[in-house]
Amino acid sequence: MLNxxxxxxxxxxxxxxxxxxxxxSVGSASLSWWLPTGTMHDLPTDRAAGCSILCxxxxxxxxxxxxxxxxxxxxxxxxxxxxxxxxxxxxxxNASFREEVMESALPRIIDLxxxxxxxxxxxxxxxxxxxxxxxxLVDDPVTxxxxxxxxxxxxxxxxxxxxxxxxxxxxxxxxxxRAAWRSRARPRGSIIAVAGAVxxxxxxxxxxxxxxxxxxxxxxxxxxxxxxxxxxxxxxDTAQVxxxxxxxxxxxxxxxxxPFLVATRILGGGASSRLFESVRERQGLxxxxxxxxxxxxxxxLCMIGAGTTPExxxxxxxxxxxxxxxxxxxxxxDDEFDRVRMGLKTRLMMHGESTAARAQALAQDxxxxxxxxxxxxxxxxxxxxxxxxxxxxxxxxxxxAWREGAVRVSVGPRSPFASS
Numbered sequence: 001m002l003n004x005x006x007x008x009x010x011x012x013x014x015x016x017x018x019x020x021x022x023x024x025s026v027g028s029a030s031l032s033w034w035l036p037t038g039t040m041h042d043l044p045t046d047r048a049a050g051c052s053i054l055c056x057x058x059x060x061x062x063x064x065x066x067x068x069x070x071x072x073x074x075x076x077x078x079x080x081x082x083x084x085x086x087x088x089x090x091x092x093x094n095a096s097f098r099e100e101v102m103e104s105a106l107p108r109i110i111d112l113x114x115x116x117x118x119x120x121x122x123x124x125x126x127x128x129x130x131x132x133x134x135x136x137l138v139d140d141p142v143t144x145x146x147x148x149x150x151x152x153x154x155x156x157x158x159x160x161x162x163x164x165x166x167x168x169x170x171x172x173x174x175x176x177x178r179a180a181w182r183s184r185a186r187p188r189g190s191i192i193a194v195a196g197a198v199x200x201x202x203x204x205x206x207x208x209x210x211x212x213x214x215x216x217x218x219x220x221x222x223x224x225x226x227x228x229x230x231x232x233x234x235x236x237d238t239a240q241v242x243x244x245x246x247x248x249x250x251x252x253x254x255x256x257x258x259p260f261l262v263a264t265r266i267l268g269g270g271a272s273s274r275l276f277e278s279v280r281e282r283q284g285l286x287x288x289x290x291x292x293x294x295x296x297x298x299x300x301l302c303m304i305g306a307g308t309t310p311e312x313x314x315x316x317x318x319x320x321x322x323x324x325x326x327x328x329x330x331x332x333x334d335d336e337f338d339r340v341r342m343g344l345k346t347r348l349m350m351h352g353e354s355t356a357a358r359a360q361a362l363a364q365d366x367x368x369x370x371x372x373x374x375x376x377x378x379x380x381x382x383x384x385x386x387x388x389x390x391x392x393x394x395x396x397x398x399x400x401a402w403r404e405g406a407v408r409v410s411v412g413p414r415s416p417f418a419s420s
Contacts, residue, residue, distance in 0.1 A: 006021075006022075006374065007019060007020070007021050007362065007372045007373075007374055008020040008021075008022070008200040009366075009371070009372065010200070010204050012187070012192075012204065012207055012208055012211060013208045013211070013212070014187035014208075014211045014212075014214045014215065015187040015188040015190075015215070015217070016187040016188070016190040016191070016192055016207075016211070017190065017191050017192070017366065018192050018193075018194075018200075018203070018204055018207060019191065019192070019193040019194070019362045019363065019366055019372050020193075020194050020195075020198060020200035020203060020204075021193075021194070021195040021196075021358055021359075021362060021372075021374075022196075022197075022198060022199065022200055023195065023196050023197060023355070023358075024197055025197075026099075026196050026197050026355060027098060027099050027197055028096060028097065028098050028099060028196050028197060028355055029096070029097060029099060029102055029194060029195065029196030029197050029198045029355055030094070030095065030096040030097075030194070030195055030196055030354075030355035030356040030358070030359040031093075031094065031095045031096075031106075031109065031192065031193070031194045031359060032092060032093075032094050032191075032192075032193045032194075032356075032359040032360050032362070032363045033092065033093040033094075033109070033113065033190065033191070033192050033193075034090045034091075034092050034190065034191040034192075034193075034363045034367065035090060035091045035092070035093070035113065035184075035185050035186075035189075035190050036089070036090060036184070036186065036188075036189030036190060036218040037052065037055075037090070037091050037180075037181075037184035037185055037186075037218055038052055038086055038087050038088045038089045038090050038091055039052045039053070039086060039087070039088050039157070039160035039161070039162070039164070040088045040089055040157040040158050040160065040221065040222065041157075041180075041184055041218070041219060041221075041222070042157070042160070042168075042180075043222065049160050049164050049165035049168045050164050050165055050167075050168030050169040050170075050171065050172045051168075051172050051176055051177060051180045052086050052091065052164075052180070053086055053130055053162065053163070053164035053169065054123075054126060054127065054130060054164075054169060054172050054177050055086070055091070055177050055180055055181045056084050056085065056086035056091050057084075057126045057129065057130055058116070058118055058119075058122065058123060058126045058177060059084045059093070059112055059113075059116050060072065060082070060084060060112065061116075061117060061118070061119055061122040061123075061126065062116070062117030062119050062122070063108070063111040063112045063115055063116045063117055064107075064108065064111030064112075064115050065115070065117075066111075066117070067117065067119065068117075068119065068122055071108070071111075071112075071117075074108055075105065075108055078097060078101045078104055078105050078108075079097060079098055079101065080095055080096070080097045080101070080105045080108070080109075081095065081096045081097070082094060082095040082096075082109070083095075084112075085162070086162050087162060088154075088157075088158045088159075088160060088298065089158070089221075089297075089298065089367075090367070091185070092363075093109065093112060093113060094356065094359070094360070095109050096355065096356050099196070099197040099198070102198065102203075103206065106206055106207070106210065107210055110207075110210040110211065113185060114185075114211070114214055116181065118174060118177060118178045118181070120174060123174045123177070127169060127170070127172075130163075130164060130169050131166055131169060131170070133163055134163050134164070134165075134166045134169075135166075137163065138236070141236065141238070141240070141242040141307075141411040141412070142242055142305070142307070144234060144242075144411055145234070145242045145243070145244040145305070145409045145410070145411045146161075146244060146303075146305075147161040147163065148232055148234060148244075148409045148411075149244040149245075149246050149303070149407060149408075149409045151228065152227060152228045152229060152230060152232060152246070152407045152409065153227055153229070153246035153299075153301055153407040154227055154298065154299055154301075155224040155225055155226060155227050155298070155299065156224060156225045156227075157222050157224070158224065158298045158299070159227070159228075183218075183219065184218050184219060185218075186214075186215075186216040186217050186218045187211065187214050187215065187216065187217075188216065188217035188218070189217060189218055191363045191366050191367060192207065193359045193360070193362035193363035193366070193372070194359060195355045195356075195358035195359040195362060196355035196358075196359075227299075227407070229405075229407050230407065231407070231408045231409070231410075231415070231417040232408075232409050232410075233409075233410045233411075233414075233415035233417065234409070234410070234411045234412075235412075235413070236411055236412055236413065237413055238412055238413060239309065239310075240307060240308070240309060240310075240412060241307070241308055241309065241310055241313045241410055241411065241412030241413070241414075241416070242305070242306070242307050242410070242411045242412065243304075243305060243306045243307075243308070243313070243316065243317065243408070243409070243410050243416070244303065244304070244305050244408070244409045244410075245303070245304040245305075245320070245406045245407070245408050245409075246301045246302070246303055246304075246406065246407045246408075247301065247302040247304070247402060247403070247405060247406050247407075248299075248300075248301065248302070248402065248405060249264075249293055249294070249295070249300040249301050249302045250300060250397075251295075251297070251299075251300050252295050252296075252297060252300070252368040252369055253368065253369040253370075256393055256397065257295070258381055258382070258385050258389075259385065259389045259390045259392075259393040260293060260302075260393055260397070261293050261344070262332075262337065262340050262341065262344070262385065262390050263327070263332065263390055263393060263394050263398065264291050264292065264293040264302055265291075265293075265340045265343065265344075266327070266332050266336045266337075266340055266390075267291045267304075267323065267324070267327055268289060268290045268291025268292070268304060269290070269291065269292070269340065269343075270290075270343075272339065273290075273291070274323050274326070274327065275289045275290065275291060275304070275306075275320065275323055276289060276290070278319065278322075278323055279306070279316060279319045279320060279323065283315075283319060285308055285312045285315055285316045285319055286306045286307055286308035286312065286316050287307050287308065288305070288306060288307040289304075289305070289306040289307075289316075289320070290304070290305055290306075291303065291304045291305075295368065296368070297367060297368045304320060306320065310412060310413050310414055313410070313412070313414075313416040314416045316416075317416050317417075321403065324398065324403050325403075327394050327398060328394055328395060328398050328399055328400075331390075331391040331394055331395060332387070332390055332391060332394065334387060337387045337390060341382060341385065344382050345379065345382055345383075348375060348378055348379055348382070351375075352375050358375075361373075
């Protein structure tokens, strides 16, 4: 049963936004700190598509005057589970900890953001790890295709992926990374979301104290250009072909968002979806097929992916389009609608058991919608959604013109697309 929890939204003295969802019934808390700097901010003078990745990768190599070993040992002794990830418009620091160690753990996390060491003795190791990850993409066609579909479907500079460009990464110096972090990791535009066993007022006091002297706003976003679009084939002499398709999707906080989410899950959201049952199970054309709704304040996409063999790839593509045609012409059944809506309720409740998932959801909501939503509010939206709203959306929005605008990528020995 969902708790009627409230979300505290505060502006910290430094200008960062603090979101807190108190849940005294759990014995832990999680923090998700979204800093307004990502791959989109890498300009040619910063070694485009390289600086942000290196900055994020080196953050945990010491902070607050401590070297890498001492810093990480201090967090490990407190039992803090943490990660740092970079995306197009943000660098995200995530941490989970027990309630009783939060006041000791928080200063370390603040140090990681405000005074990272960026040590000389660890920088080349970080660079080599980044380059190894890029080299390893040749053995990961799913990720490789996903990176290329972003380059085609998203406007520049939001189209960059989290692996970066090998040539750019080789050129970035330690001084480049230090200067980039100092100029971009600023409080204004930062989102600090915390969920779990925490007192909002006390947390705000500790953050205001720990963030004294942190000032400024990040650089302005670079101008965007139109997506490249079209089809692309990445040649690989393998026994498999991986396909990715991207189609336009509604932006968050619009009336079409929830109906589109339901329609996408009916189309390809699991073993009972149409694509799975028809293309994989009944026809045996592929070993994997799915559809997801990738929501973003930059540009949302419906992503359809499939893994198959060279002999079956053309038929796989044709069958995917047949299911898209059938969805538009026939709408969705009562059983499909009820099943997916129940699944969304279950997923929401499962996320409610995870403080990490809730902290991420609060930050994401604030970035995409301008405000965070309680679980009860999200559950109410799902409950009020009616079957006719989904039918209307698939018939009017997921039409032939929508399908013809697909951006497509294939990885394998030959392309199934005539234009690539």
